[in-house]
Amino acid sequence: MRIAMIGSGYVGLVSGACLADFGHDVVCVDKAADKIEALKRGEIPIFEPGLDALVASNAKAGRLSFTTDLSGPVSEADVVFIAVGTPSRRGDGHADLSYVYGVAREIASAVKGFTVVVTKSTVPVGTGDEVERIIRETNPDADVAVVSNPEFLREGAAIGDFKRPDRIVVGLDDERARETMTEVYRPLYLNQSPLLFTNRRTSELIKYAGNAFLAMKITFINEMADLCERVGADVQGVARGIGLDGRIGSKFLHAGPGYGGSCFPKDTLALVKTAQDHDSPVRLIETTVAVNDQRxxxxxxxxxxxxxxxxxxxxxxxxxxxxxxxxxxxxxxxxxxxxxxxxxxxxxxxxxxxxxxxxxxxxxxxxxxxxxxxxxxxxxxxxxxxxxxxxxxxxxxxxxxxxxxxxxxxxxxxxxxxxxxxxxxxxxxxxxxxxxx
Ligand code: NAD
The missing domain is CATH 3.40.50.720 (NAD(P)-binding Rossmann-like Domain)
Structure with a gap:
């Protein structure tokens, strides 16, 4: 498969390098020229264990290259991944989709032949519809299937997570993309990572629901920790005692200073905003956000x-x-x-x-x-x-x-x-x- 990965940050670079390692031909694109120049020199602009060796070996094998020019790789690609940032929009906490929509316009002008456009960035439910609309509006002749394929890797363990995921979620409304996505992930599928096909909106919501649930779990144990301090109990004992219950599970029960990072804070907030906009507030998550902020x-x-x-x-x-x-x-x-x-x-x-x-x-x-x-x-x-x-x-x-x-x-x-x-x-x-x- 010929793959163009648009956005070469934590997710794009790791995904691009891993997909190249599966044997696909991958071009990683980024508009940050300094990042691309560094990658061409063999320097990795972020710290992620094992990524330097993975990038070096696949670049050497000719399966992985880097450019600031989107149009060439997109015109030749079978699959184009969008992996640009979706930070919190200043002022209201909604996901800022300007990078995603900007890339959709650029892709529309460059695609040739049937192309699967995959949103890997974390985007609110309904974004795939808008990406599709933008592409058709910009280039009515574009022959694309727009797919949602959220990423679940964790920074610090990103390569292992990408190569041995608990599941791969693919949301599509155009059946032509099913075969292509199966081919993209065939090496993982052979390794028995479940490939979960669903519709696009469900897939988009899975990512937010997953992150919100994990953020809530962390916040739950943090509040239990505060209570332990008042009543003379030990939160690590509580975490072990409840975590051994298979319905609860032991992960994400480490009390600490509150969750942070590039995903949980912005994704919980974006889910709260989406839910409010649809008159279906997620009060548990609203409270999770408030409790974590104060912590x-x-x-x-x-x-x-x-x-x-x-x-x-x-x-x-x-x-x-x-x-x-x-x-x-x-x-x-x-x-x-x-x-x-x-x-x-x-x-x-x-x-x-x-x-x-x-x-x-x-x-x-x-x-x-x-x-x-x-x-x-x-x-x-x-x-x-x-x-x-x-x-x-x-x-x-x-x-x-x-x-x-x-x-x-x-x-x-x-x-x-x-x-x-x-x-x-x-x-x-x-x-x-x-x-x-
Ligand atoms: P990042 O900021 O590290 O990388 C985004 C990259 O996109 C940047 O290098 C930026 O220069 C580039 N970019 C922006 N506009 C562009 C354009 N028009 N053309 C080409 N490149 C462009 O972000 P990230 O951490 O990799 O996150 C990307 C997405 O993946 C986000 O939606 C995030 O929520 C999601 N995600 C992140 C993680 C994580 O652990 N970081 C995990 C799962 C999902």
């Missing part, structure tokens, strides 16, 4: 409490800035709100993150970036683990105690057991472990 600043208050009620003039050392480990993605990371709230309270911030500091520097001000966890902790009044990178899982506490002004640890990811920390003379605060401080 991030509440985490800063936890740090303030650990410092005796005031951080003015104190130095807070923050370990981990990205919204989760193994990515450089800082979009909607809880660290942003937590650091802002601490700065509002008069704290000085030192920070270390293995991959996120470049992106963080564009989003935060007055932060001193350091070379590792120990450098970060130097002369600090409190150390806060915000993101559970492996590098923070076996900290040398005697060394930290020596370098810090006072041995105080706030562990927002429950990386440690309380006694592992307190026996080194640290005061220790974690999440939802009411019996220990």
């Amino acid at each position: 991030k600043r509440a985490m800063a208050r936890k740090v303030v409490a650990a410092c005796g009620g005031d951080v003015r003039g104190k130095t807070v050392a923050v370990l981990g800035l990205t919204f989760k480990p193994n990515t450089d993605d800082m979009r909607e990371a809880p660290s942003l709100s937590i650091i802002q709230a601490l700065q509002d309270g008069g704290a000085r911030i030192r920070a270390y993150d293995p991959e996120g500091m470049n992106a963080a520097a564009d989003m935060l001000s007055d932060v001193t970036y350091t070379k590792d966890a120990y450098d970060c902790a130097a002369k600090a009044d409190v150390l806060v683990i915000v993101t559970e990178w492996d590098a923070f899982r076996a900290l040398d506490f005697p060394r930290l105690a020596e370098t810090m002004s006072s041995p105080v640890l706030v562990d927002l990811r429950n990386v440690y057991k309380p006694d592992e920390v307190t026996r080194h003379g640290f005061s220790y605060t974690s999440i939802g472990r009411g019996t220990t401080r």
